[in-house]
Each structure stands twice: as structure tokens, then as C-alpha cells.
Amino acid sequence: MPVLSVTGLNVRFSTEDGSVHALKDVSFDVPERRIVGVVGESGCGKSTLINAILGLLAKNGEVSKGSILFQGDRDLTKLGATEMRALRGEEIATVFQDPMGALNPVFTVGQQMVNVQYRSGLSKAEKRKRASEMLKQVRIPDAEAALSRYPYEFSGGMTQRIAIAMALMMEPALLIADEPTTALDATLEVATIELLQELQAKIGCSVLFISHHLGVVAELCEDVVVMYAGEVVERGTVRQVFNDPRHPYTVRLLECDPARQKKRMRHLPTIPGEIPDLRARPGGCIFAPRCHRRFGACANTPPDMETGTGHVARCFLADQPEPVGAQG
Amino acid sequence: MSDVVVKVEDVEVAFSVGRIGRRSSILGVAGVSFEVRRGETFAIVGESGSGKTTLARAINRLRPVSRGAITFEGRRIESLDRQAMKPLRRRMSMMFQDPVGSLSPRMTVGDLVAEPYRIHGLERRNIQEETARLLSLVGLSQDFAHRYPHQLSGGQARRVGVARAIALDPVLVIADEPTAGLDVSVQGEVLNLLNDLRERLGLAMVIITHNLHVVRHVADRMAVMYLGRFVETGETEAIFDAPAHPYTAALLSANPEPDPDTARDRISLPAEVPSLLARPEGCEFHTRCPWVRDICKTTPPPCSSVEHRVLTCHFPLARGERPPERTG
Amino acid sequence: MSEAISEPVIALGRGARSLRRLLREPLGAFGLFLVVAVIGAAVFADLLASADPSRISPRDRFMPPGAEHLLGTDQLGRDLFSRVLHGGRIALTVALGSTGVSLLIGIALGLISGYGPRWLDNVLILLFDAIKSFPTVMLALAFVTLFGPSLTAVVVVVIIINVPGYARIIRTQTIALKNAEFVTAAQSMGASTARILRVHVLPNVIGPILILASMDIPVVIAIEAGMSFLGLGVRPPTPSWGAILNDGFASIRESVWIVVAGGIPIILTTLGFTFLGETLRDVFDPRLKAR
Numbered sequence: 001m002p003v004l005s006v007t008g009l010n011v012r013f014s015t016e017d018g019s020v021h022a023l024k025d026v027s028f029d030v031p032e033r034r035i036v037g038v039v040g041e042s043g044c045g046k047s048t049l050i051n052a053i054l055g056l057l058a059k060n061g062e063v064s065k066g067s068i069l070f071q072g073d074r075d076l077t078k079l080g081a082t083e084m085r086a087l088r089g090e091e092i093a094t095v096f097q098d099p100m101g102a103l104n105p106v107f108t109v110g111q112q113m114v115n116v117q118y119r120s121g122l123s124k125a126e127k128r129k130r131a132s133e134m135l136k137q138v139r140i141p142d143a144e145a146a147l148s149r150y151p152y153e154f155s156g157g158m159t160q161r162i163a164i165a166m167a168l169m170m171e172p173a174l175l176i177a178d179e180p181t182t183a184l185d186a187t188l189e190v191a192t193i194e195l196l197q198e199l200q201a202k203i204g205c206s207v208l209f210i211s212h213h214l215g216v217v218a219e220l221c222e223d224v225v226v227m228y229a230g231e232v233v234e235r236g237t238v239r240q241v242f243n244d245p246r247h248p249y250t251v252r253l254l255e256c257d258p259a260r261q262k263k264r265m266r267h268l269p270t271i272p273g274e275i276p277d278l279r280a281r282p283g284g285c286i287f288a289p290r291c292h293r294r295f296g297a298c299a300n301t302p303p304d305m306e307t308g309t310g311h312v313a314r315c316f317l318a319d320q321p322e323p324v325g326a327q328g
Numbered sequence: 329m330s331d332v333v334v335k336v337e338d339v340e341v342a343f344s345v346g347r348i349g350r351r352s353s354i355l356g357v358a359g360v361s362f363e364v365r366r367g368e369t370f371a372i373v374g375e376s377g378s379g380k381t382t383l384a385r386a387i388n389r390l391r392p393v394s395r396g397a398i399t400f401e402g403r404r405i406e407s408l409d410r411q412a413m414k415p416l417r418r419r420m421s422m423m424f425q426d427p428v429g430s431l432s433p434r435m436t437v438g439d440l441v442a443e444p445y446r447i448h449g450l451e452r453r454n455i456q457e458e459t460a461r462l463l464s465l466v467g468l469s470q471d472f473a474h475r476y477p478h479q480l481s482g483g484q485a486r487r488v489g490v491a492r493a494i495a496l497d498p499v500l501v502i503a504d505e506p507t508a509g510l511d512v513s514v515q516g517e518v519l520n521l522l523n524d525l526r527e528r529l530g531l532a533m534v535i536i537t538h539n540l541h542v543v544r545h546v547a548d549r550m551a552v553m554y555l556g557r558f559v560e561t562g563e564t565e566a567i568f569d570a571p572a573h574p575y576t577a578a579l580l581s582a583n584p585e586p587d588p589d590t591a592r593d594r595i596s597l598p599a600e601v602p603s604l605l606a607r608p609e610g611c612e613f614h615t616r617c618p619w620v621r622d623i624c625k626t627t628p629p630p631c632s633s634v635e636h637r638v639l640t641c642h643f644p645l646a647r648g649e650r651p652p653e654r655t656g
Numbered sequence: 657m658s659e660a661i662s663e664p665v666i667a668l669g670r671g672a673r674s675l676r677r678l679l680r681e682p683l684g685a686f687g688l689f690l691v692v693a694v695i696g697a698a699v700f701a702d703l704l705a706s707a708d709p710s711r712i713s714p715r716d717r718f719m720p721p722g723a724e725h726l727l728g729t730d731q732l733g734r735d736l737f738s739r740v741l742h743g744g745r746i747a748l749t750v751a752l753g754s755t756g757v758s759l760l761i762g763i764a765l766g767l768i769s770g771y772g773p774r775w776l777d778n779v780l781i782l783l784f785d786a787i788k789s790f791p792t793v794m795l796a797l798a799f800v801t802l803f804g805p806s807l808t809a810v811v812v813v814v815i816i817i818n819v820p821g822y823a824r825i826i827r828t829q830t831i832a833l834k835n836a837e838f839v840t841a842a843q844s845m846g847a848s849t850a851r852i853l854r855v856h857v858l859p860n861v862i863g864p865i866l867i868l869a870s871m872d873i874p875v876v877i878a879i880e881a882g883m884s885f886l887g888l889g890v891r892p893p894t895p896s897w898g899a900i901l902n903d904g905f906a907s908i909r910e911s912v913w914i915v916v917a918g919g920i921p922i923i924l925t926t927l928g929f930t931f932l933g934e935t936l937r938d939v940f941d942p943r944l945k946a947r
Contacts (some may be wrong), residue, residue, distance in 0.1 A: 041511035042482070117382055120528070156376075185375035185538060186582040187597045194596075212511065215584030236469070238588045256512045258541040259585045264565060265545055266523055268516035354678035388844050417846035424844075430837040445853075447847045492845075 001072045003174050003188070003206040004053070009066035009077075011045075011052050011230075021281045022048045023230045024059070027304070030174065030223075035207040036236070037199060037221030039214060041253075043275045045230035046210045050178055052077070053208075054094065055084040073171060090119065093167035097179040099159040102166065103151040109135075109162055110147030116169050134165040137202075138195060157188040161195065178210045193220045196308055211302050214257050218242055223310075226250050229275050229286045236311030246305075246321055247311035248291045249317035331366040332399075333500050333532035334387065334420075339396035339406075341379070341386045341556075345605070354604045356382040358556035359396070366499070369526060369533040371543040371564065372552035373579070377601055380536045380642045381425070383553070384502050387534070388422045389413050401499065412630050418448055421493040423503040425444060427485040427510065431477040437463075437488050438473035444495040462491040483514035487521065494525055501526075502534045509541055526552050540583050544568050555604065555612050562637035570647040574617045577649075595651055611642065618651035619643060677939045684935030690928025691947045694921070698744035707735035709742040710893045718911040728913040730903050736917040739895040744921060746807070746896045751876040755869050756813040758818035763865065766826025767853045771834055777827070784820035792817055792879070800888040800897065814876050822865055827859040865942055871933030874926035881922055897922050 011023040012082070023045050030036045040046050051057045055069055055076060058167055068076040076084070077144070088094070096102060104112060113131035128147065135143035138161040140154075151159055159181060163210065167175060177196065181189040193216060200207050211217050217238070224241045226234040226249065234247040245251045252261055255269045273290035276282055288298040297316045305318035341357040357379045364370045374380045385391045388399060393406040400420060405413065421444075424430035431440050441462050442455045460470060466487040477485055486506065493501050506522060507515040523546060526533050537543060543550055544564060551561040551574060560573040571577040578595040599617045602608050608615050614624040621643065627643045671717045678684045697704060707725075713733035727736035769780040796813045803809055830853075833839055860886050877897075883889035884898030885905075892899060897918050904914030 041513060148453055157600065178347045186540070186579060187375065190584065190594060191596065213574045213584065214512065214586035218588045219584045242586060242588050253513060254514055254586060257586050258515070258539075258545050259583060260587070261545065268519055269519070270516040271513035385840075390840060414846040417844065422841070424837045424841050426837050430841045432838045432842070432856045432860075433853070443842070443847075444845050447842075447845050447851065618921040633786055 001289060002031045002069075003071055004030040004208065004308070005069040006049075006053075006069075007067050007069070009049075009052065009068060010064045011048055011061055012064045012212070013056065013058065013061045015060065015113055015279070018279050020278050021230065022278060023052065024281070024286075024287050026066070026227075026230075026232050028232055028235050030206045030208050032206055033200075033204055034201070034223060035209055035221045036223040037217035038208065038210045038225045038227060039212065039217050039253075040227035041212060041275075043229065043278075044227040046227060047178070047213075048230070049227070050094075050176055050208075050210060053176065054088060054092065055079065055081070084106040089116070089172075092174045092176065093170065093172040095160075095167045095177045095180045096165050097182050099156070099163040099180075100151060103159060105151055108148050108150055109154075110207045111172065113147070113166055113169065116166055120170070123172050134169050135162065137163040137199065138162065140165075157184055157192065160184060160188075160192060161253075162194075164196065164199070168199055168203055169191045172205055175200070175207045176210070177207060178232070179210075179212070181216060182211070182213070189216065196220065214242075214254065215259055226253070230278060230281075231286050231314060233287065233315070234311075236308065240308055240311040244311075244321065246307050246311070246318040247287070247315045248293050248317075248322075249287045250313075250323065252292075293322065332363050332582075333366055333401060334534075334615070335363040335397075335399040336387060337361050337397045337399075339386060339398060340394050341382050341391055342394040347642065353394075355394075355556055356604065357386060360551075360556070360558055361396075362551060362561060364500070364532045364534055364556070366532055367530045368549065369535060371537060371547035371550040372553055373540060373543055374549055375538055375579075375601065377604075378553040379556035380553050381504055382556075384422065384504050384534065384536050386451075388420065388502055390422075409545060414448075415506045418444075418496040419498050420500045420502070421496070421498045423493050423501065423506060425505040425508050427482045427489060427508075428477050428480065430489055431485060432476055435476075436473065437468075437475050437477075438476075440488055441473075441491050441495060445558045448496065448549060450496075458495070462495055466491040466495070466526075467517075481514075482510050483517060486514075486518050488512060490518070490521060490525070494529065494531075497529070498531065500532045500534070502536070504536045505538070506535060507537065507539060515542065522546070540579060552579065555602065555607065557612070557640065558636070558638070559613065559641070560639050566635075566637065570645075571643040572637065573613075573641050574619050574645060574651075575613050577645055578616075578618075588620070593650065611640075620646070628643050674714075676723040678935055681935045681938070683931045685937070687928050687931025687933075687935060690924055691932050694744060694925045694928060695748060695934055697705055697741050698748050701738070701741035701745055703878070705735065705738035705741045707738040709734060709738040709895045711735075718907070718913075720911070720913055727917040728911065730900070730914050731907045731910065734893075736900070736914065739836065739900055740897070740917050740921055742923075743895040743897045743900060743918075744892055747877050747921075747925070750807065750810055750880045751873045754814035755818065755873055755876055757811075758815045759822055759865065759869055761815065762819045762822025763826050763858070763862070766823040766861075767830055767857065769823060770827040770830025771849065771853060771857065780823070781827075787816060787820045796879070796883055796888065800883075805883075805888045805891065807890050807894075810880050810883050811885075814879055817879075818872060818876075822869070825868065826861050829864070830857055833857055833860060864937075867933055867937045867940060870929060870936060873933075877922065877925055892947055931939055 001098050007027050009023055009026040013020040013022055026049065038046055048122045052063060053076060066309045068240050070076050108129055110128060111278045114127045117127045117130065132143045132147055135146055138147045140158060140161060154162065161186050175184040181192050184192060197220060209221055221238050225232055226241065233244065234241055234250045241250060242254065245254060252271045256271060258268055271290055276286060276289065285302050288294045302314050304312050306312050336360050338361050339357060340355055340359055342353040343356050344351050344353045360383060362370065372380045372383065382391060386393050389405060397404060398406045400416060405416060438459050441459045445451060445455055445458060459473060463470060463472060468484065468487050503522065506518055510518060519542060522533065525531060535547060547564045549562065550564045550567060551558045552573065554575050560567065560576045567576060571580055578597050581595045595618060602615055610626045611624040611629050614620045617624065623642055629640045631638060631640050678688065711734060716729045716733035717731055719725050719729040725735050725737060727740060730736055765780060769777045786869050800809050803944045805940065839852060839856055842852050874887030880889055881898030881901065884896040890896040890899060901915060904918050908915060
């Protein structure tokens with residue numbers, strides 16, 4: 001049974017310029033003890049997806065259709081505010097891009113890490129001990145002393161590790177990590193990824209890892225969900241998607257990453273065109289206007305085609321992969 | 329005149345820190361030398377805090393230079409005053425990190441692009457025509473002239489920045505993180521544009537970045553910066569092929585690649601970047617260097633130069649050398 | 657990303673959009689209506705009220721409102737309707753004029769203080785705080801004692817009181833923008849300090865202060881009325897709302913209409929500008945909204 005199961009999720013925002021269809025028919029699972037990556041460029045709906053899962057959509061947004069099942073029984077779209085609050089932090093934890101956002105600047109790290117455990121029923125000393133153990137696990141040097149220091153006294157990489165420690169303190173079933181390494185330098189980014197992997201294995205939780213960095217996802221995740229303009233265009237295991245991409249957007253996106261180009265090239269590949277205006281979501285395939293394989297049928301909405309076990313692409317041509325190196 | 333556009337010799341940039349009475353100064357840039365020729369792209373790579381942005385701003389005279397010499401088109405500029413510097417600013421332009429944030433929010437794109445002409449009193453040139461020419465040069469349609477920065481995507485804003493940077497036909501363009509905040513599919517567009525312009529206009533370019541994948545494709549030569557100094561300088565391809573400084577090697581290996589099957593033999597860097605307030609003795613990288621030996625802790629390495637490669641390390645790495653197994 | 661989607665707003669005229677949002681708020685629409693009405697009445701005072709506001713006619717003293725005199729007459733038989741409209745001119749001229757001048761000075765000083773050298777900033781801040789520490793009434797009394805009661809005295813007092821507040825706000829915002837990348841970018845292009853302040857900083861700091869100024873207008877009107885009421889402002893026979901109130905106060909036993917005629921415009925104008933200012937603030941800068 002998957003920890004999180006999103007089925008046919010649609011989210012709309014009502015704005016002054018009309019209704020924005022921010023997520024359209026989004027479906028994917030986060031299986032138990034697995035790390036699932038969500039990749040996509042700005043405007044693809046990653047943040048809306050997280051907010052929908054956490055029940056934190058802006059006031060003008062609503063889930064118009066679909067369900068988000070947590071541990072098979074609770075539909076997060078139907079839970080009340082109080083139940084959601086009980087769930088967040090306890091069973092679903094989050095880590096964000098800016099760790100300082102998660103840490104209160106006027107309390108010491110120790111105070112905050114003890115406060116997080118208010119529902120655990122442990123004694124104060126036990127809580128503190130647990131906090132320092134957790135800090136040790138995220139490799140904060142001199143964990144005992146670190147407890148009585150304030151967040152600003154730590155470097156960016158350390159604050160992010162402290163934020164991770166706090167998120168995992170209650171051993172949640174699901175950790176949602178929203179671009180947690182984006183603000184970090186490459187060497188720290190790698191270290192943080194390795195740490196996340198290690199802690200995930202130890203605690204045995206599932207992770208939903210949101211990133212725009214294909215390399216990080218390839219390295220950390222087991223499954224990947226590719227989003228474009230509020231739709232899941234392709235999903236599968238990391239190997240399936242990265243080695244045998246079936247949606248033209250995924251193909252193009254992978255090509256664009258300069259890291260994929262081993263040979264030095266002066267002219268880097270790009271995806272011409274812009275993300276469509278979601279206030280007037282065009283009918284048919286959402287990627288069609290920028291797609292080099294577009295043909296007549298793309299005026300209709302393509303089906304989610306399964307081309308391998310769990311490998312699904314929303315494209316009419318998903319079962320006919322393009323020959324390698326064929327570019328428009 | 330030789331085709332060296334800018335020559336930087338042993339430049340230092342000092343910051344004063346601390347309160348009045350107990351002021352001390354630290355070196356953000358601690359003695360850096362390089363030169364860039366016409367039509368050449370020179371990349372400066374480093375992690376946050378390495379001083380790369382400070383260096384860029386010092387060359388552009390936005391920061392005072394506390395020691396060393398900067399020669400721009402055969403003229404010493406490190407101590408020119410604002411007035412004397414102004415005409416030179418037509419020949420040297422700078423692009424800033426934040427694509428949208430570096431554009432005045434209340435000005436239209438048309439005004440933003442025309443701003444250099446207005447600043448330098450070149451209104452007699454037909455501004456309308458110039459704006460149109462520049463916009464088409466960077467691939468933006470004419471209706472963009474009436475938009476405001478907040479109505480632009482990151483890529484479009486970056487193009488406006490490029491248009492503005494080349495408005496007055498400079499010979500040198502300094503680009504600070506030209507791909508920061510841009511999606512992968514847009515990064516390529518911006519880099520291709522810069523490359524085309526460099527070729528067409530014979531620009532000398534300095535690109536400041538932390539993204540090594542980008543450097544490989546666009547830069548002819550590169551320098552790796554650590555704690556305000558260049559640790560390794562040389563031809564880009566040669567450095568990628570066989571990094572000789574341990575820090576370069578670690579940086580190169582720390583780049584996650586979007587390929588789940590790459591073998592990862594990563595060189596991990598222990599410990600945090602030391603503070604500029606307390607520079608380590610000896611080789612400044614020794615606190616994090618996996619190859620560290622006793623001499624590194626006491627004696628600063630000399631600057632050696634072999635085949636266009638400048639290096640500060642006691643024990644340059646052989647091609648593909650792996651860190652020694654640490655005991656314990 | 658919800659923000660990313662609503663971000664590429666179609667270039668619909670910012671002004672038209674704001675006006676629509678302003679009118680959608682009932683208080684804002686009401687405020688705007690009152691302000692337009694008050695300004696209109698003052699501008700077209702000559703057309704709307706045919707009687708000379710200063711013409712004394714002892715036979716028509718203390719007349720109640722009627723067809724001939726819409727608001728009745730005062731103790732000297734002067735037409736109150738006409739006096740109220742012309743008094744509105746004085747009130748608005750003082751309010752708009754002195755607020756306008758305070759804005760100009762405040763913005764200039766604020767920009768200099770925020771962008772200029774540290775020592776200059778310190779000097780100016782000291783000056784602003786020194787002025788701020790005087791109570792308004794004391795300052796006004798001292799000023800009138802020195803230079804005699806006059807319209808100019810009112811205007812000068814208002815300017816002195818308002819400038820430090822405006823300058824401080826502009827200063828704070830300028831400091832925040834001083835190191836913004838677009839300002840550094842302008843420096844790197846070689847822009848002069850004057851140009852940076854005028855073209856790149858000013859347009860970004862002026863919004864909130866205009867809203868604040870529009871909310872200050874009723875305060876200024878009250879100061880003018882108050883000083884005139886005390887006989888420290890406009891000299892008779894020039895009509896002023898404060899003077900009308902004072903007249904009415906003196907002859908409250910004879911007729912209540914004078915006080916009513918003097919008080920109502922003050923109330924309406926104050927309400928109008930306050931509602932308008934508050935709605936403008938909510939529309940343009942929701943962060944400032946009181947919770």
C-alpha cells in the first residue's frame with residue numbers, strides 16, 4: 001500500500017483574470033520506503049502540488065476533483081483543518097529550500113527541537129537527549145553544544161541539516177522535501193543528498209523530493225514524476241524515465257541539461273517556446289505547441305499510456321520512442 | 329595594442345568589519361591575477377563566499393580595490409574616480425545575478441534598454457531605433473518594449489539584461505551568474521545568445537558562476553576560486569580533463585549528473601569552508617583537503633605554472649588520482 | 657506554483673485596474689465620492705453660491721436654512737452656504753498646498769538622508785527627531801506669537817510638522833533599495849547619483865508616502881480649522897471652517913445652524929480623505945493593512 005496516492009487531482013485558483021487550472025489530472029503514488037522525485041521547471045505546478053498535499057492551498061485555490069489518499073485510508077482533500085494540523089509535522093514532515101524559514105530565529109536550536117516533540121510524552125531530559133542524537137545523525141559537530149546555539153550561528157549547509165533533523169525527529173511516514181538543496185553549493189548539495197538517503201533508510205520513511213535539478217533527482221530518487229504546466233507528463237522509475245524517456249518534453253528536458261552533454265558544445269540545446277497560459281488552458285496535449293513530434297491527434301487530450309511496469313507517459317506516441325539522436 | 333582587453337594583477341579587495349574602535353579588515357579577494365583577450369570567455373568558478381562576485385564588482389569599479397592593478401584597454405583604472413570612470417563604463421558592462429531584480433521595477437523594457445544611452449547623453453542617436461535593434465538582437469519581439477520587469481519570465485528578463493549590457497558596444501562584458509534562477513531549458517538560450525554576441529561583436533567575456541557544467545561548454549579558460557584566491561587557472565578542457573588541484577577535482581566530482589547509471593566516485597570534502605576572519609595557516613585548503621600532508625598545514629604552496637596552467641598546490645594531482653583511504 | 661501563474665499579468669493599465677479595485681470597496685467608493693464632491697464644491701464655489709461670502713447684511717442675521725440661504729446666515733447676516741464653500745477653498749488650499757510642499761521637502765531630504773553619506777544621515781535624523789519632539793499645538797502657538805496669525809503661519813506650521821515623518825519613511829525605503837541589484841546595475845552603467853535617485857529609486861519609494869499623505873490631509877484640515885477657531889489662523893473676514901465654528905460657538909444661543917454649517921464639511925472631508933486613503937493603502941500595499 002502506497003504511503004501517498006494522488007489520483008486525478010485537479011486544482012483551480014480563482015483570480016481576477018478568471019480561473020487558473022493549476023493542476024490537471026495529476027496521478028502518482030509514493031510507495032512505502034521509497035524516494036520519489038518530482039521534476040519540472042518553474043510554473044509546472046510543483047509548489048501547488050505540495051500545498052495541495054499539505055492542505056495549505058491559498059484561499060482562492062481549491063481541489064476541484066480527485067483525491068490524495070494518505071496511508072490508504074485518509075483523503076487529505078477531505079480532512080478538516082484540525083486533523084490536517086495534527087498530521088503535519090507528525091506524520092507528514094516538510095523541509096523547504098530556505099532552512100531559516102523553518103527555524104525560529106529567537107529560540108535556540110535545542111528549544112525548538114524539544115518543542116517539536118511536544119506530543120511525544122517524553123520527559124524534558126529525554127527530549128533533549130533525542131534532539132542531540134538527531135543532530136549527531138545529521139553530522140552537526142559538537143551536537144550537545146549546538147543545542148544551545150541560535151540558528152543564525154550556523155552556516156547555510158548546517159541550518160539545512162538542522163531543519164532536516166527537526167523534520168525527521170518525529171519519524172514521519174512521509175517527508176516532503178521542496179528543493180532542499182537548491183540554495184546550497186555543489187559540495188554541500190551532494191553531502192546533503194547523501195545524508196537524506198542515509199536517514200531515509202534508517203527511519204524507513206517515504207520521501208517526496210521536489211527539485212528542478214535533474215542530476216540530483218537521478219542520484220537520490222528511485223521513482224520520478226515529470227511535471228509540465230500542471231500535468232504529470234511522465235512517471236516511472238528513475239532508470240525508466242532517464243534512460244528511456246517516452247514523453248517528448250522529458251526527452252527535450254534531458255537534452256537541455258548541459259551535464260548530459262559530455263562533449264563540449266558551443267551551441268546548447270533549448271526548448272523553444274513558452275509555457276502556455278494556464279488561465280486559458282489549451283485543449284488537447286499541453287506540450288503540443290512546443291513539441292517537435294506534434295501531429296493531428298495532439299488536438300485531443302492524450303491518454304496516460306503505460307509502456308512498462310509503472311512507466312506512464314501522457315503522449316499518443318509513448319509506445320513509439322524516438323530514435324536516438326533524432327532532433328527537430 | 330595587444331588584444332588583451334582587461335588585465336588584473338594581484339588584486340586585493342578588503343572589507344572592514346567590526347565596530348568602530350575595534351575595526352579590522354578581511355580580504356574578500358586576496359591577490360588575484362588574470363587577463364582576458366578579445367573574443368575570449370574567461371570563467372571564474374567558486375562556491376558562495378569564495379569572493380567571485382566581489383572580484384567582478386572590483387573589476388567594474390563598484391568596489392574599491394585595496395591593492396594591485398587593473399588595466400583596461402591599456403589604461404590603469406584601479407584608482408580612477410567616478411568622473412574619470414564614466415566614459416569607460418561604455419566600454420565595459422556588467423550583468424547581475426538576479427535577472428528580474430537587476431531591472432528597475434517601475435521602468436518599461438523599452439526604457440530599461442534605452443537607459444545606457446540616456447545615462448551617457450547619447451539621446452541624439454535615435455533611441456527608438458536603437459531599442460528596436462537591441463530587442464531584436466536578443467530575440468525579443470517589439471511588444472516587449474512596453475512590458476514591466478514583473479511581467480517577464482526569468483529568461484526574458486535575462487535577455488533584457490543582455491540587451492542593456494551590449495547597448496553601448498562594449499569590449500568587455502562581465503556576467504555574474506548569467507544562468508542563476510533560470511530553468512534548464514532556458515539556460516541554454518541565454519548562453520547561446522551570449523556566445524553568439526561574443527563571436528559577432530568580438531567581446532571579451534568574464535563569466536562568474538558556480539555551475540561547472542555550464543563552464544565546460546562556454547568558457548575558453550577558467551579559474552577556480554577558493555577563499556578569495558585562484559587555486560587553479562587554465563584552459564577549460566584541460567582542467568575538466570585532468571584537474572590538478574584537489575579542490576577543483578572535488579568540485580568537478582560534486583556535480584550530480586542526470587544519469588542514474590553513472591558510476592559515482594565522488595571526492596567528498598569534510599568540514600565547512602573556513603571563515604575569512606580566520607584564514608587557515610599554510611595551504612588554505614588544507615582543512616578540507618582529502619590529500620592533506622604535514623607540509624600543507626604549515627607552508628603556503630607556491631604558485632607554479634606548467635603549460636598554461638597556474639596552480640597553488642604542493643602536490644598536484646595526477647590524472648584521475650583518487651584520495652588516499654583515510655584510516656579511522 | 658500559484659504565484660508563477662498569476663504573475664504574467666496582462667498589461668492591463670495599472671491605473672484602470674486599481675480604480676476598479678478601489679471602487680469595488682464600498683468605503684473607497686464612498687470616500688472617493690466625498691473627496692470629489694468637496695473638491696468640486698470648492699473649485700466651483702463661485703458658480704454654486706451666488707452670494708458674496710463676506711457681504712454683511714445686518715437685517716438677515718441668524719436666519720435658519722431656507723430657499724434663499726441654503727444653510728442660513730450667521731451673526732452678521734452673511735450667507736453660510738457661500739461661506740462654507742469658500743471656506744472649503746481655504747481648507748483645501750492649505751491642506752493640499754502644505755501637504756504638497758511637505759511631500760517635496762520630505763522626499764528630497766529622505767532621499768539624501770537614505771542614499772547620502774552616513775554623517776549627513778545622522779545629522780538629518782537628529783534634526784527630524786528634534787522637530788518631531790515638539791507638540792503640534794505648542795509649535796503653532798510659538799510660531800503665531802512670533803510672526804502673528806495668518807494663513808502663511810498655518811501653512812508653515814503644517815509643513816514643519818509633516819516633513820520629518822515623510823522624510824523618515826522615504827529614508828528607510830531608500831536605505832532598503834540602496835543595495836538592490838537594479839541600483840548597483842545603474843551605478844555600473846555610470847549613472848549619476850541624481851539620476852539614480854530620480855529614475856531608479858524615487859518611483860519605487862513614492863507609493864506608500866502618497867497614500868500616507870492622503871490620509872494626512874484631514875489632519876491638516878483639522879489643524880487649519882483648529883487654528884482659525886482659536887483665532888490663530890485665517891484673519892476675518894476671510895471665510896474658514898474653523899472661523900465659522902467659532903462664530904457659531906459664540907452665538908450658539910441665537911442659532912445652532914452656524915455650528916452645523918461649520919462642522920458638517922469638516923466631518924465629511926475628514927471622512928472622505930480617510931476612507932479614500934485607507935482603501936488606497938489596502939489596494940496598493942496590503943501588507944500595511946491593520947489586522
